[in-house]
Amino acid sequence: MTLVVVGSVAFDSIITPTGRADDALGGSAVHFALASAFQGPVKLVGVVGNDFPDDRRDLLASRSIELEGLETVADGKTFRWEGKYHDDMNSRETLSVELNVFEHFEPKLPKSYRETEFLFLANGAPMTQASVLDQVAGRPFVMADTMDLWIQTAHSELEDLLRRIDGLVLNDEEAALLSGIDNTVEAGRMIQRRYELRYVVLKKGEHGCLIFHDGPDIALPAVPVSQVTDPTGAGDSFAGGLMSYLARQGNVDIDTMKCAVAWGTVMASYCCEDFGVNRMLELRLEEAEDRYHHFRSMLTLTTT
């Protein structure tokens, strides 16, 4: 089934304890779409400036990412982000942000996108995310991401958005902030119930994630990984894996969601293995399927 992602396209400069990358292709929509592409085509909505090179555009197009919704602002520059990870790789600081053309991004769904059956609203202002919902025809399965900034500065707009969508992905700190509850399980449950969301997927980084729905809470681990080169984009790769799996299956029941989360977990594990999108570009589907099947058998308890 069809899948649309709305989010950022960026150049990231990343410093980690083990190395650095300058002006690496990034942004939420890019990470999402590259991870999605293993399950099928994905339609991207985003914005770039006049400095976005044709070869990057060709690269994305070559991965079955449709770019009709990628707007180019002729007199603007592409969004740039510079960040530095601390030694434990779990926290980072932003060194500089140039929002550029992303600052006034008003996503426009091309006509061919509007009937999409699956839609992911990557992190962005809730009003902007809501404006995308206003453009869709039919009733797609919609999930969204958010961040601390919007929870703090656009709380009621975010709440309005949450009541219009099917699922939310967020991390443990964001869940605590949104719910006002420190216990992660209680926070996730509360968010799922308060906003009547079909799914809340609460990410805990190296500790895996929790799924809250109208049924017993579900916990899944992450892939055990000892070396993280660069976690930038892991959350969007996770979401891309998850949503593309659902779209490929054409099903959003809880058993499919669990597998989709597992596939997202596998995609996120690859994302962290190299800077930016490097590992995702090298990845072969068979490798990823092997890791997925290994993950599934890791979780299989066979003796009774």
Next chain:
Amino acid sequence: MTLVVVGSVAFDSIITPTGRADDALGGSAVHFALASAFQGPVKLVGVVGNDFPDDRRDLLASRSIELEGLETVADGKTFRWEGKYHDDMNSRETLSVELNVFEHFEPKLPKSYRETEFLFLANGAPMTQASVLDQVAGRPFVMADTMDLWIQTAHSELEDLLRRIDGLVLNDEEAALLSGIDNTVEAGRMIQRRYELRYVVLKKGEHGCLIFHDGPDIALPAVPVSQVTDPTGAGDSFAGGLMSYLARQGNVDIDTMKCAVAWGTVMASYCCEDFGVNRMLELRLEEAEDRYHHFRSMLTLTTT
């Protein structure tokens, strides 16, 4: 198969954000044995003073816990511990410790214990743990627990012990301290390889645990729990569930170990539901089996 646990028997006074318990039956060997007893008999080695009431002894005996190895020091008092949990329940401070008869505890295996096929050395001085190994006949499957104190003050004795046993259970902070490595996965791998342990089970509390062995690393989540009343004894209940499962199966291969860890995870989840051993005393086997089967199905990924 037969299972022996060597550890402490204590009276715990526990303060949590939601309540308190005074002079509650506790200690590593007690928590371990009560959790073990769901899978079959367990032989306890420990020490108490003249203040240990007969009704507590009868209670343990009634749960198929053999007490021939429970020494009573006529002119001594039972080990007492007083602790307070902080709001997040993840950290605690010791308010007072009276080691009493536990201070000079020299565990002695009764003759009927020496041929045991499974042995658990609960947290204690590595020299004391090693003295138990000197008393066993045959070659039991031995796992041990430890803590930061021994890692720091008896490092080489602990290293000697580790080279003589089959498996170690420890938490993430202890693993970092023992290995000198912050990354949890790398730390666990290193400990397993350096000491040629068949299994390292690295506990991450609410985030589940990791199993390191001669094969791919394994991650399992915890049971999602929103309310923790008292985590005292959760680690020992986990170990008791784990070891008793192995002993019941009479098998220590990796598939059995995964299930044993899952059963230990279920036991730990019950332990936290009430103060001290209260929940474990109320628990029925059928309830625990239901939670185990639910945990197993939570981890089953059915769509391909």
